[in-house]
Amino acid sequence: MSENLLRIQNALREEKLPGDAVLITSLVNRRFATGFASSAGMVVIAKEKSWFLTDFRYAEAARNALSGTSLLILQRGQKYSTLISDILQAENIKSLGFEDQEMTVAEHAALSSELSSLLPGGLLPIGSRLSHLRASKLPFELKYMRKAQKIAEKAFEQLLSVIAAGMTEKQLETELMYRLLLNGAEGLSFDPIVVSGPNSALPHGRAGDRVLQAGDFVTMDFGVTYRGYCSDMTRTVAIGYATDEMRKVYNTVLKAQEIGLEKAKAGILWSDVDMAARNYIAAEGYGEYFGHGLGHGLGLLVHESLDFDPDRPGITPVNGVVSVEPGIYLPGKFGVRIEDCVILQADGNENLTSSPKELIIIGK
Ligand SMILES: [Mn+2]
Known part of the structure; x- marks a missing residue:
C-alpha cells in the first residue's frame, strides 16, 4: 500500500484532516495518495479503508498498480456520486472532507446536491492540508x-x-x-x-x-x-x-x-x-x-x-x-x-x- 495513503489515514485519525473520510478529486493528490497517475478518477480514503474510482480506460492499469485500495470501475453513464453514495452508506461515513481548492463551483454544487442528504456532518473543505502533507x-x-x-x-x-x-x-x-x-x-x-x-x-x-x-x-x-x-x-x-x-x-x-x-x-x-x-x-x-x-x-x-x-x-x-x-x-x-x-x-x-x-x- 502507498506510504502516502497511510499518512493521509493517520492525518484523518489525528483529526488533522476533517471528516470521517476524505474525497480526493485532483490529479495531483490522486497520484500523491496512490502513486497511480490517471487523468480521470477519484479516491475515497477512510480511516481504515480506501477506494479508487475510475473508468474503463484505466481499469486494467489501476488493477495492476494499486494494492491495499479497493478498485471501483464506473459503468458507462454512471456518475461518480453513485459510487461514492454506496461507500458512504456501506461504511457509515457521516462527514466527508473535500478538496475545495481543487474544484470548480459547479463541481461543488453537483457534489453537494448529490451527497449532502447522506452526510449529516457535512462536506468539509480541507483547505491546503494535503499540500501541507506533501511538503x-x-x-x-x-x-x-x-x-x-x-x-x-x-x-x-x-x-x-x-x-x-x-x-x-x-x-x-x-x-x-x-x-x-x-x-x-x-x-x-x-x-x-x-x-x-x-x-x-x-x-x-x-x-x-x-x-x-x-x-x-x-x-x-x-x-x-x-x-x-x-x-x-x-x-x-x-x-x-x-x-x-x-x-x-x-x-x-x-x-x-x-x-x-x-x-x-x-x-x-x-x-x-x-x-x-x-x-x-x-x-x-x-x-x-x-x-x-x-x-x-x-x-x-x-x-x-x-x-x-x-x-x-x-x-x-x-x-x-x-x-x-x-x-x-x-x-x-x-x-x-x-x-x-x-x-x-x-x-x-x-x-x-x-x-x-x-x-x-x-x-x-
Ligand atoms: Mn524554479
Whole structure:
C-alpha cells in the first residue's frame, strides 16, 4: 500500500484532516495518495479503508498498480456520486472532507446536491492540508527527485557542446527537450525557458526566433518528471565573451545564491533565507532588478507550498525540497538566473544540483 495513503489515514485519525473520510478529486493528490497517475478518477480514503474510482480506460492499469485500495470501475453513464453514495452508506461515513481548492463551483454544487442528504456532518473543505502533507517528502519521493535532477543534468551537460552562436532560441530549446527525453525523462515539469540577449531579462520569457550571438547571455530554466516527481534547474551561460558588467551581475547572482544555499535548512522561516540573498543583491545596487521570490517548494508539482504545518506558516519542513534561484534582470540589456534545488534537513541541506556554476563562456 502507498506510504502516502497511510499518512493521509493517520492525518484523518489525528483529526488533522476533517471528516470521517476524505474525497480526493485532483490529479495531483490522486497520484500523491496512490502513486497511480490517471487523468480521470477519484479516491475515497477512510480511516481504515480506501477506494479508487475510475473508468474503463484505466481499469486494467489501476488493477495492476494499486494494492491495499479497493478498485471501483464506473459503468458507462454512471456518475461518480453513485459510487461514492454506496461507500458512504456501506461504511457509515457521516462527514466527508473535500478538496475545495481543487474544484470548480459547479463541481461543488453537483457534489453537494448529490451527497449532502447522506452526510449529516457535512462536506468539509480541507483547505491546503494535503499540500501541507506533501511538503515533507518520504525517502522514495526524494529518490525519484534525485533521479529527475540527474536526468536534467545529463541533458544539460550534453547541451553545452551543442549551444553555439547562429542557432535560434527555439532550436536550442528543441535540442534541450530532445536530450531531456532521451536521457530518461518521463515528461517535462514545465515548458522550458530558453532566452538570450535582451530576452534573458524576461524571467519567464519563452524561446523565439532570436539568433544567439557573441556577447549574449543565454538563460535556460528546465526540469523533468520522473515517476511524477519534478526537477527544476536554471543555468545562464555566455556566448563568445562576457563584458565586465555581465561578469559583475553574474557573480552577484552567484554570491546571492551561495548565501541562500548556506542558510537553507529545515525549521526556520523561509522568508529569512529569502531576505539574506535579497539584501546582498540590494547592497550590490541591483535590488530593484530582483523582483521574484528566492525559491519555491516542489514535488509532484513544480511549484508547491513549502508550508507543512498550518500552525507554523512559513517554517520550512524537514525533507522539504525547495529551489534557490536568485536573478537579476536588466530591462533591454540582459538577465541572469541561477537555480539549484535542495532537500532541507535539520542541520542544513542536500543540494540536488551538481551542474557547474562558474561562468561558462561558449565557444571561447
Ligand atoms: Mn524554479
